[in-house]
Amino acid sequence: MKKIAILAAALLAGAGSVCAKDPSVADFLEQLNTDSRIQNYLGGAGTAWFWSNLELKRRGLPPFFCQPKNLAINQQNYIQMLQDFVKHHPNDLAESYVAWPDLLLQSLVEAFPCPGAKP
Secondary structure, eight states: OHHHHHHHHHHHHHHHHHOSSOOOHHHHHHHHTTOHHHHHHHHHHHHHHHHHHHHHHHTTOOOSOOOOTTOOOOHHHHHHHHHHHHHHOGGGSOSSOOOHHHHHHHHHHHHSOOTTOOO
């Protein structure tokens, strides 16, 4: 368990060093399609959420999201999910600062809600 938590923290911390200052929503979305550093940042955050979710399930706790068992999500899927989430929630996002790992988690929760979860 501690190894997974340390791995997840390291992934998010390492990804954060790529983007010392988080870009605005518009800047981030523009760079998302062309900058491999930002794509890797988002992919690392997605991987961390995936492992964190598995650890919650292993402990018998409710997961953050309920990804179908037969569906593998890759970096391109995370990018598309985040882009779709931003398009569907333009008024919910501050233009000056967004915590991208958190925004990705929100998009995963919305895309893969768990049965009985409150919206």
